[in-house]
Amino acid sequence: LSSPDAPRILVNGTECSSVDVTDRGFALGDGLFETIAIRAGAPRFWQAHAERLLDGCRRLAIPAPSIDALAHELECVRAGASSGAARITVTRGPGPRGYAPPPEPVPTRVVGFYPAATAPAHKPRFSLRWCETRLALQPALAGLKHLNRLEQVLARAEWNDPTIDEGIMLATDGRVVECVMSNLFLVVDRTLVTPALDECGVSGVMRRQVREIAMRSGIDTEVRRVEPAEVERASAVFLTNALRGIVLVECIGDLQYSRHEPVVEHLMDRLETLDG
Numbered sequence: 001l002s003s004p005d006a007p008r009i010l011v012n013g014t015e016c017s018s019v020d021v022t023d024r025g026f027a028l029g030d031g032l033f034e035t036i037a038i039r040a041g042a043p044r045f046w047q048a049h050a051e052r053l054l055d056g057c058r059r060l061a062i063p064a065p066s067i068d069a070l071a072h073e074l075e076c077v078r079a080g081a082s083s084g085a086a087r088i089t090v091t092r093g094p095g096p097r098g099y100a101p102p103p104e105p106v107p108t109r110v111v112g113f114y115p116a117a118t119a120p121a122h123k124p125r126f127s128l129r130w131c132e133t134r135l136a137l138q139p140a141l142a143g144l145k146h147l148n149r150l151e152q153v154l155a156r157a158e159w160n161d162p163t164i165d166e167g168i169m170l171a172t173d174g175r176v177v178e179c180v181m182s183n184l185f186l187v188v189d190r191t192l193v194t195p196a197l198d199e200c201g202v203s204g205v206m207r208r209q210v211r212e213i214a215m216r217s218g219i220d221t222e223v224r225r226v227e228p229a230e231v232e233r234a235s236a237v238f239l240t241n242a243l244r245g246i247v248l249v250e251c252i253g254d255l256q257y258s259r260h261e262p263v264v265e266h267l268m269d270r271l272e273t274l275d276g
């Protein structure tokens with residue numbers, strides 16, 4: 001009997017937990033994924049996840065899956081659970097040896113539901129470190145949530161200290177980009193600032209929601225190059241990702257940030273009340 005916390009996974013619509021070793025997602029990282037929060041029995045910000053996935057398929061010339069079929073498969077694996085996390089992976093599918101994309105790819109789709117992955121032990125404020133591992137500048141892949149995550153794997157391997165929750169990553173040219181598994185925002189003189197992601201980084205679904213809330217609320221927002229010194233001068237720093245929403249930063253190394261920042265409190269309140 002499988003435990004109620006066991007993941008439930010469909011590969012191309014069939015219950016299964018493995019893929020062909022010739023699959024280009026496995027062999028080359030040739031694919032994309034989405035990690036989606038399930039909240040109140042529904043995938044949160046489904047439309048935004050679907051849009052990012054479709055945009056990634058277009059940019060990589062992977063034939064796009066049917067969003068209706070993915071939604072249906074997600075309902076099947078969710079099996080009525082009201083919370084948890086889902087992961088959708090789309091690869092270019094199996095192929096012969098070599099990098100050349102097959103002329104008529106048959107993409108693989110994997111839809112998984114992880115009942116136990118919901119509420120990561122709720123720590124209200126995070127402790128951060130600066131990572132040594134740098135992100136390479138690659139505009140052709142910037143913004144995509146693609147399967148090549150070795151930079152994040154190297155960065156996450158830099159620390160074992162359980163009191164550190166996240167690491168900030170710089171690009172090879174020294175600019176601040178994002179964190180290992182989340183996007184980064186600063187509040188500087190009551191202006192919301194987030195690094196531009198046109199040369200590297202993942203264009204997060206939660207980052208998009210936060211920018212949209214800020215715009216609707218009349219909060220000045222800048223998307224631009226950010227230097228490390230600016231992060232240290234900011235009146236508040238917070239992170240976003242699809243599973244955790246907004247998480248305030250308590251400290252980066254020895255540097256402490258204030259617990260209360262009106263701009264962040266407003267964004268958190270508004271995000272909580274958003275349907276998605």
Ligand SMILES: Cc1ncc(COP(=O)(O)O)c(C=O)c1O
Binds near residue numbers: 035180203206
């Ligand atoms: C490297 C990286 N950046 C940013 C994000 C945030 O993206 P999202 O808001 O879509 O979860 C993630 C999420 O896992 C990530 O892995």
